[in-house]
Amino acid sequence: MPNLVLLPGLACDERIWEAQIPALPSVFDTRVSDAQRHNGTIEGMAAAVLRDNHGPLVLCGASMGGMVAMEAARQAPERIAGLALLGTSARPETPEMFTLREGAIEYFERGELRDVIEPNVYFAFHPAQAADEVLVRRYLDIVLGAGAQQLISQNRAVMRRPDARLHLGSVRAPVLLMCGDDDKLAPPECTREMAALLPQAEVVWVPACGHMLTMEKPELVNAALNGWLAKHFG
Numbered sequence: 001m002p003n004l005v006l007l008p009g010l011a012c013d014e015r016i017w018e019a020q021i022p023a024l025p026s027v028f029d030t031r032v033s034d035a036q037r038h039n040g041t042i043e044g045m046a047a048a049v050l051r052d053n054h055g056p057l058v059l060c061g062a063s064m065g066g067m068v069a070m071e072a073a074r075q076a077p078e079r080i081a082g083l084a085l086l087g088t089s090a091r092p093e094t095p096e097m098f099t100l101r102e103g104a105i106e107y108f109e110r111g112e113l114r115d116v117i118e119p120n121v122y123f124a125f126h127p128a129q130a131a132d133e134v135l136v137r138r139y140l141d142i143v144l145g146a147g148a149q150q151l152i153s154q155n156r157a158v159m160r161r162p163d164a165r166l167h168l169g170s171v172r173a174p175v176l177l178m179c180g181d182d183d184k185l186a187p188p189e190c191t192r193e194m195a196a197l198l199p200q201a202e203v204v205w206v207p208a209c210g211h212m213l214t215m216e217k218p219e220l221v222n223a224a225l226n227g228w229l230a231k232h233f234g
Contacts, residue, residue, distance in 0.1 A: 006030065086178045092162065126209050
């Protein structure tokens with residue numbers, strides 16, 4: 001049985017998976033990677049995931065975690081038993097987003113985290129979930145808790161990420177693609193593009209959902225992920 005590794009998104013940690021971990025099949029040795037906290041590039045994060053987890057791997061990555069999963073598949077395709085890519089993109093950074101992130105980093109360097117992170121709620125969540133004060137507070141606690149240096153380092157890693165489209169089509173392992181239908185940060189067109197490169201992929205659209213799928217629609221994410229795992233790994 002392959003090991004199941006959960007890869008958080010930018011400035012996130014194991015808490016974004018807290019609704020998934022208890023629901024995942026007990027036959028897996030499930031771990032949450034913290035490679036994003038100790039490496040300054042997507043390539044370095046992927047290498048750390050491969051180094052820290054032995055044997056065949058099922059990598060389940062959300063947002064930046066999906067970018068790390070795709071890079072791990074490029075570095076060691078023989079190690080990858082499956083990929084679950086949630087709310088992510090294979091594209092490199094756009095010039096527009098590069099400029100926006102540079103501006104955000106200037107705020108982070110001054111310690112003005114809330115000025116960037118609090119408005120980001122309305123891009124990260126569907127409006128229905130953005131109105132949930134408890135959910136938003138959990139999200140802010142996670143991202144603000146990462147601190148300025150992690151926000152700077154991880155944003156720079158995403159800004160310099162490789163173009164995964166160049167190698168994604170060579171993946172032969174089972175793939176699950178999941179996207180919120182109102183994802184503004186990794187919009188549905190990004191998932192459609194990955195699906196075109198991966199004919200074996202199963203695509204799940206999560207209704208009334210933004211970018212933070214695991215927190216916004218945990219029951220739907222759990223059902224889709226567990227169904228995919230059962231189908232391909234018993």
